[in-house]
Amino acid sequence: EDGKECFVRRGVPFVLYNKLLYNxxxxxxxxxxxxxxxxxxxxxxxxxxxxxxxxxxxLYNLRNVIIFNKIRLVRKYVEYYLAYTLN
Numbered sequence: 001e002d003g004k005e006c007f008v009r010r011g012v013p014f015v016l017y018n019k020l021l022y023n024x025x026x027x028x029x030x031x032x033x034x035x036x037x038x039x040x041x042x043x044x045x046x047x048x049x050x051x052x053x054x055x056x057x058x059l060y061n062l063r064n065v066i067i068f069n070k071i072r073l074v075r076k077y078v079e080y081y082l083a084y085t086l087n
Contacts, residue, residue, distance in 0.1 A: 023066050032068045042067070043077040054078075 013024040014033065022030040034042050046061050057079050059071065067073060 026038050036068065038072055039060070039067055040073045043074065 004015050013023050015024055015030065021033040021035075024030050041063075042062075043058070046058055055074055058074050058078070062070060062074070
């Protein structure tokens, strides 16, 4: 396919497609990989634009997205957001 580039990192296949990085699982399902530098932006988009549905809803919305330490980062962001909006 055009715009597609495959590479392997520590035995885990990734594919770069249209400037987005995906992880390819053995069952051929791919998940979008979010670099650490833009995780906060992604959390702001998924949380603030959906109003407050809670941590579990955010994690559900991000279920097909790979973010290192996703659960911890979502928890910290929600705590920060609630503290910021209540003050």
